[in-house]
Amino acid sequence: MSKIITSANQQNDALFVLIKSLTKSEKRQFNLYVGRLGGNIDAKFFSLFKFLEKLKVYDEKVIIGSGIVSKQQLSNLKAHLYKQILISLRLNPAHKNIRIQIREQLDFATVLYQKGLYKQSLKLLDKAKNMALDNEEKNIAYEIVELEKVIETQYITRSLSNRAGQLSIQAKELSQQNVIASKLSNLSLQLYSHLLQNGYVKNNEELEFVNEYFYSKLPKYDFKTLGFREKLWLYKAHLWFSFLTQDFLQSYKYAKKWVDLFKENNKLIVLHPVFYLKGINYLLEASFFVHKSSTFKHELAYFESEIEQNKIPLNTNTELLIFLYLYSNKLHLHFLEGTFSEGEYLVAIINDKINKYQNRLDDHYVVMLYYKIACLYFGMGKNQLCITYLQKIIRSKNLGSAEDLQCFARVLNLIAHYECGLDYDLEKQFIDTYKFLLKMENLQEVQKEFITSIRALSDVFPHEIKKEFKKIHTRLKKFENHPYEKRAFLYLDILSWLESKIENKPIALIIKEKSNRARKK
Structure with missing residues (x-):
C-alpha cells in the first residue's frame, strides 16, 4: 500500500498525469495535430511531450538534465504543452459529445x-x-x-413582438428550472460534504440537525414541471439525506429512481455516463445494505451485460469507475451469499487493476478494496492472508477520510489474530487497537463492547468459551437494528462470526444459511 501511495505522490504533476492518461489513439491524434501546425514538429513543447511520454516517474532534475528546456523556461513550456494537448483532445472525435x-x-x-x-x-x-x-x-x-x-x-x-414574447417566456421558464436545479445540486453537495466530514448521524441531536437542514433547504417545486436534470438532483439530495440518517430502505428507493430515470432516457447515459455509473453503484450498495439479494444479483447481472455490450461510453474516467464499482460489488455478492471461496479468483484481477490504475486511483478506493479482500479471506478462514491485507491498511499513513475503514480494519485484525491462535501477539494488537479507537471521536458502542469482550476471552477457561461467546452475542445483538449503531454490522459481520463460534460452523456456512432463509421469506 505504501509503495502505491508513494508512487502516486511522485507522479501527481498535472501535465505528467494528463500525458500518462492518453490512449494510443489520443497520442496519435496529438502527433497529427502538431504536424498540422507546421514548423512545430521540432518545437520544444513537442520534444518535452515525447520525453515525458517515455518517463516512468516525474522528476524535474531528469527533465532539465535532458537539455530540452532550462529550469527557468520549464514552467511556461509545461503550461503551453498542457494547453496544446487539451486543444488536441477537444478536436478528437471521441470527445465530441x-x-x-x-x-x-x-x-x-x-x-x-x-x-x-x-x-x-x-x-x-x-x-x-x-x-x-x-x-x-x-x-x-x-x-x-x-x-x-x-x-x-x-x-x-416583422414578427419581433411575437418573437420577443416567446423568448421572454422561454427565458423565464429556463431560469426557474435552473434555479431549482442549482438549489437541489447545492443541497446534494452540502449533504455529501457533511457525510464526509462528520459521518452518519450518531445521536438524536445530530438527526434533528440534519432533518432541519434538509427540509429547510429543500426548494418548493411542482414535480410535473421537473425535467431529467432537476429530478436527478432531487433524487441525489434524497439519497445523501437517507445515507446520512442510515435509512437504507430510502437509499434503495432513491437510488432505484435515479437509475430508472436514466433507463427511461437512454440517450442521456451517453451524455452523463459518470452519473449513471454512480447511480448503479449506489443502487447496488443500498441493495447490499438491506440484504435484497435477488435485486442485487439482478442489477449486478444487468450492469455486467451493459458493460459487455458497450452500452456505457468508455473513456479513462468511466473505465476506472467501472473497475471500482463492478469488482467491489462482485465481492459484495459473495459476502451476501457466503460463497467466499468462489470469489478468491477476484483477488488477482483486482490487484492487477490496482497496479494498472495506480496513477489515477485515490488511496481511499485502494484501501476500500484491500478491506473487502481481507473480509473475503476472513470468510474463507484464511486468516493469515486476511491479516496481510489488513496490515496494508493499518500501516498506511495517508488515508485522511478513511478513518472508519482504519477502525474496522483494526477490529477485524483482532479477530483474525484470535482465530489464528496468535495469543503472543493478541495483547499488543488489543492495546494498539484500543489506543486508535480512543482517538476517534465517533467511537460506537458496538466497537467498545466488542473489543472489551475479546480481551476478556483470554481469561476464560476453554470449557466455558462457548458460553462466553453467547454472552457477547446477546450483548451485541441488541445493537443490530439500533438506528445509530447498526452501521458497524455493515462493515463487519461480528454477529455471524460469533454464531460460527457458538455453533462450531464455518462463518461462510452461517452466512449461507442466513441467505437461504432470507430468500424463502
Whole structure:
C-alpha cells in the first residue's frame, strides 16, 4: 500500500498525469495535430511531450538534465504543452459529445453575430438551442436564449413582438428550472460534504440537525414541471439525506429512481455516463445494505451485460469507475451469499487493476478494496492472508477520510489474530487497537463492547468459551437494528462470526444459511 501511495505522490504533476492518461489513439491524434501546425514538429513543447511520454516517474532534475528546456523556461513550456494537448483532445472525435457540439455551435453563432450576420447567427442558435433542450442542457439553453434576445434587438424582423414574447417566456421558464436545479445540486453537495466530514448521524441531536437542514433547504417545486436534470438532483439530495440518517430502505428507493430515470432516457447515459455509473453503484450498495439479494444479483447481472455490450461510453474516467464499482460489488455478492471461496479468483484481477490504475486511483478506493479482500479471506478462514491485507491498511499513513475503514480494519485484525491462535501477539494488537479507537471521536458502542469482550476471552477457561461467546452475542445483538449503531454490522459481520463460534460452523456456512432463509421469506 505504501509503495502505491508513494508512487502516486511522485507522479501527481498535472501535465505528467494528463500525458500518462492518453490512449494510443489520443497520442496519435496529438502527433497529427502538431504536424498540422507546421514548423512545430521540432518545437520544444513537442520534444518535452515525447520525453515525458517515455518517463516512468516525474522528476524535474531528469527533465532539465535532458537539455530540452532550462529550469527557468520549464514552467511556461509545461503550461503551453498542457494547453496544446487539451486543444488536441477537444478536436478528437471521441470527445465530441453533445455538450461540446452545442458549445461549438454557440461559439460559431457568436462569431457570426460579431460580423453582423444576424440571420445566420440566429439560425445556428436555434439549432443549438433545440439540441440543448433535447439533451437537458438547460444552462447552455438559457445562455443561447439570452444571446437570441440581444440579436433580436438589433435584427428587426416583422414578427419581433411575437418573437420577443416567446423568448421572454422561454427565458423565464429556463431560469426557474435552473434555479431549482442549482438549489437541489447545492443541497446534494452540502449533504455529501457533511457525510464526509462528520459521518452518519450518531445521536438524536445530530438527526434533528440534519432533518432541519434538509427540509429547510429543500426548494418548493411542482414535480410535473421537473425535467431529467432537476429530478436527478432531487433524487441525489434524497439519497445523501437517507445515507446520512442510515435509512437504507430510502437509499434503495432513491437510488432505484435515479437509475430508472436514466433507463427511461437512454440517450442521456451517453451524455452523463459518470452519473449513471454512480447511480448503479449506489443502487447496488443500498441493495447490499438491506440484504435484497435477488435485486442485487439482478442489477449486478444487468450492469455486467451493459458493460459487455458497450452500452456505457468508455473513456479513462468511466473505465476506472467501472473497475471500482463492478469488482467491489462482485465481492459484495459473495459476502451476501457466503460463497467466499468462489470469489478468491477476484483477488488477482483486482490487484492487477490496482497496479494498472495506480496513477489515477485515490488511496481511499485502494484501501476500500484491500478491506473487502481481507473480509473475503476472513470468510474463507484464511486468516493469515486476511491479516496481510489488513496490515496494508493499518500501516498506511495517508488515508485522511478513511478513518472508519482504519477502525474496522483494526477490529477485524483482532479477530483474525484470535482465530489464528496468535495469543503472543493478541495483547499488543488489543492495546494498539484500543489506543486508535480512543482517538476517534465517533467511537460506537458496538466497537467498545466488542473489543472489551475479546480481551476478556483470554481469561476464560476453554470449557466455558462457548458460553462466553453467547454472552457477547446477546450483548451485541441488541445493537443490530439500533438506528445509530447498526452501521458497524455493515462493515463487519461480528454477529455471524460469533454464531460460527457458538455453533462450531464455518462463518461462510452461517452466512449461507442466513441467505437461504432470507430468500424463502
